[in-house]
Amino acid sequence: MAKNNTSATWSKRLSKAVRRPIGGVHPDDQKAAQAVATETLPVPPLVKLAVTSVTPAGCQLLVKPGDQVAVGQPVASPVDRMSVPLHASVSGQVLSADEAVNINGQSCPVVVIASDGRQTPWEQLAPPQVTDFDSFRQAVRASGVLGLGGAGFPAFFKLGSAPDQRIDLLVANGSECEPYSASDAREMLENGAELLAGIRAVLDYGQIDRAIIGIEGNKPEAIRHLSELIGDDERICVRVLPRRYPQGGEKQLVYAVSGRKIAGGALPSAVGALVMNVSSLAAIAVYLKTGQPLTQRRITVTGPAFDRPRNLMVPVGTPVSQILTYAGGLNGAGSCLIQGGPMMGRLIEDYEAGIMKTTNLLLGLTAAQTKKPAEQACIRCGLCAEVCPMRLQPSEMNQLVLLGRYQEAAERYYMKDCIECGCCSFVCPAYRLLTQSFVYGKQQLRSAQQQTQGGQTK
Amino acid sequence: MMTTGISKTASPHIHAGRSTSAVMRDVLIALLPLAIAGCVIYGWRALLVLAVSTGSAVLTEYIYEKLLHQPVTSGDLSAAVTGLLLGLSVTPLLPWWLAMLGSVFAVLLVKLLFGGIGRDFMNPALAARAFLLISFPKQMIQFMNPRIGAEQLDLISGATPLPAAKWSGTVPSLLDSFLGNKAGSIGEVCILAVLLGFAYLIVRRVIHWEVPLIYLAVIALFAWLWGADGWFTGNVLYQLLNGGAVFAAVFMVTDYTSTPMRRSGQRIFAAGAGFLTILIRSFGAFPEGVTFAILLMNLLTPLLDRAFVPASFGRKKHEV
Incomplete structure (x- = not known):
């Protein structure tokens, strides 16, 4: 692999041309939700915060039943090298903190908080003191930001710890290639300034030369808006990517904008690149500015089983049923709800589970769409x-x-x-x-x- | 089979919507101009052969699966394709019971007994054609003159253009060869109709244009090389427009199951089949080499599939 490549040789190879994608398919876009402005979901009566960690038992609980918590107060903190803290998304009283099944169908501790409806912010919230790379990395960890595109890889861990391999390129992932999904597109339109602030912070503290925002061509408003915001900042540019699934895959995206190939099993850092989702970058900027950790996120609620597409700002941990009720419920017999896109998303079985930081899309598909005929024999069509x-x-x-x-x-x-x-x-x-x-x-x-x-x- | 752990409700949740039967239906549509041309040129005898071969192929599969209490797969239309291909590749004078026998051989022995669709180790239609050619040579090489514009009333013609060219008989003009105004197999004679089917398959993305062209290009090259009057004297157009080369290029060399899965293997397959076709035509005992050439290459398909496994994205070969 690319161990001997110095950053100098990589930089020379960066041309403006976007590489043609390898393979891929063209599912129907269905991006109607991109044109819908974000509404704020009313504060739910309770939230269910799933305490997940990268390594098994990588987080310890900081609260017990009966405790009063405020918005932004940590309820779990990491004890391993990779996990990130989880913060209360509503103010109120902790009801329980037991093992339960989360929205992904995995068993983990779930902190249930009854909301008092006041959304009182935690009094200890304050912008972090960031002076160098290490303090920046600690701040990103404290923000609780995970890969918000759905993969959920801790943002701070991507920044690297001992930078023996120098990173010269930040790729902001705004491709959002899954059909129906629109939360990143709305983030770029509604929070473009924060996104750019996040990019600049990563460039500055990570000593990275330049950033490319990769956006699929089916988001012309986001492309235009960000290009205007960037202005004459030469470190940041927007690249329009061909509309093709899975263009937003980490390896596919880096190849498209830089021609660098990340082999299976390798990380982007192997080719001097750092890939971060646009919503994650904006969330980092918000934390640096206000000290407000990640306690809410934008969710697209769309699909043929809903009466119309919506984008909702939702506290992390909000039960799926709350969102369903707000959106008028699923139409049609046999319709199902998918968390994430139709290509990689996961069927939601328990509508009482709380959404997680990585839940970017609730997709209601009709029975006709998801009906799969029985498997037949391979005809070797290739x-x-x-x-x-x-x-x-x-x-x-x-x-x-x-x-x-x-x-x-x-x-x-x-x-x-x-x-x-x-x-x-x-x-x-x-x-x-x-x-x-x-x-x-x-x-x-x-x-x-x-x-x-x-x-x-x- | 250890399939219990594979989740049926896992992603992806949507499908592009094109099924095996849709692909086979496209092949049938592409074969339609050939069938029509054959019936126009040779009349009701052609229609009878096509109807019997197609019908008995479908029926064979249906009865076999009913008797063995297997799910009936006639709906995937692949048996219909096999039967129609066989009918199109034989003489319109073939007795109806031989057309039936051929279809039973193709579907039962070559396809079903080896595991059904996707498992046939050689092209069932071509295998059946070879079987008929070897077992019933007299009935298989009796051809008829075109119904239209025929001055002579005798239906039976001694020879098709290829053996005529090989053993110096009278040969039709290039235009007649292209339009199918000659003696020959039902679906092979009208090159125009075959090209129409080819265009349809390309537009519908059922096959890739490259493989048929490689097959025909290699035939052209060696036809020119091994001319009747010595090196570099061959009549290339003649070799291409007569016999079953163009028909096989579009419908046999591109068969999914009996040819390699990857383009690299398919290229070698097509080139090898083209070379063997001309080798048999020029030096073999049979005037036409298409059938045996492709069947021989079919046997190499598993090897070609194993030999060309590309490394995954970003890797060099054998680095896992």
Whole structure:
């Protein structure tokens, strides 16, 4: 990989041309929500804050039932190297803090807070003292910001700790390639100044040379608005990306704007790049300016099962049912609710679960849209491999997974490099569960690895 | 099969909407001009052969799956495609029971017994054609003159243009060769109709233009190289417009199941099939080499698939 590349050689390679995407598909855009201004959801009677962490048990609870909390007060703080704190999103009383199932279907501690409706801010909120890279990194961690595009990788951890590999390029991810999603587009339109402030802060404290905001061509207003805001700041520019899913994938995005290739399993830092979602960058700027950590986020509520598209500013932890009620409920029998886009999102099974920092879209799909015919035999048309942005061989990998030969799928066909974008399953004329089988195959590989490691330590 | 852990409700939640039967329907539509041209040129005999071959192919699959209590897959239309392809690649004078036998052979022996759609190790229609050619040579090489503009009333013609060219008989003009005003197989004679089908398949993105062109280009090259009057004297257009080369280029060399999955392998497949076609035409015992050339290359498909696995994005080969 690119270990010997110094930042100088990388910089020379940065040209204005946007690279043609590899593979990818063209699902119907459905971006009607982009034109809808954000409303603020009324304060919910209670919130359910799921305490997730990057490593198992990476956070400890700071509150117990009966405690009074205020908006912005930490309810959990990290004890590992990677996790970030979680803050109360309403003021009121802690009802419980027990193990429960979160919106992703995972079990974790969930802090339930009954709101007093007053939204009293925590008295200790104050802008952080930032003087150098280390204090900036600590501030970003304290803000509680995660990758708000949906991946949820802690923002501070991306900045790096011991910068042995110098980063020369910040890529602000505004591509938002999933159909229906619009929260990033609204962020760029409504919070453009904060976004640019966040970019400048990362450039300044991270000593990064320049930033590229990558936006798909289906967001002309955001492109125009940000270009005007940037003005003559030569460090920042907007690149218009072709409208193609999964253009917003980290590897696909960096390749498009810089031509640098991040191999499977590698991070953007391997090629001197740092990728951050536009909403995350804006949230960091808000924290630097006001000390207000991430306690609310913009959610797009849209899809054919809703009467109209909406963008809502919602406290983190708001139960899905509250948002559903506000939006008038799901129409049509058999309609379902997806968290995230139709290509990579997850079916929500428990409408009482609270939304998380990473929930950017609640998508109501009709039964007709999600109806999947039974799997048929592969006809070897090869379309799956043609649309794979990672240049994998889904058909062959699928066969091996079905035979339980996960190791071979990884070694011969690079299955671990699958980014689970769903393109292969989307186009497969035999309706084969390709992506789904790789998710499963990778899980099997991980648990096999954990078992052998566990055996060695005994 | 260990499929229990694969989630059926996991993402992606939407689909592009094109199914196997939609793809096969496109192939049937692309074959329509060929069938019409064949019926116009040779009349009711052509229609009978096509109807029997297509119908018995579909029926064979239906009965087999009913008897074995398997889900009936006739709805995916692939058996209909196989039957129609077989009918289009034989003489209009083929007795109806041989057309039926051919379709049963194609669908039952080559496709169903090897696991059904997607599992046939060679092109079922071509395999059946080879079977008929070897087992019933007399009935398979009797061709008829076109119904239209025929001065002579005798239907049976001794030879099609290719053997005529090979063993010096009378040969039709290039225009007649292109339009199909000659003796030959039902769907192969009218090159114009084949090109119409080709255009439709390209527009509908069922096949890629590259593979048929490579096949025909290699045929052209070696046809020119190994001319009847010595090196570099071959009549290229003649070799392309007569026999089943163009038909096979569009509908056989591009078959999904029996050819490699990746473009790299497909290119080698097409080039190899083109080379073997002319090798058999020029030096073999049969006047036409398309069938055997493609069947031979079909057998190499698993090897070609294994030989060209590209590295994933950003990696060099064999670095996992």
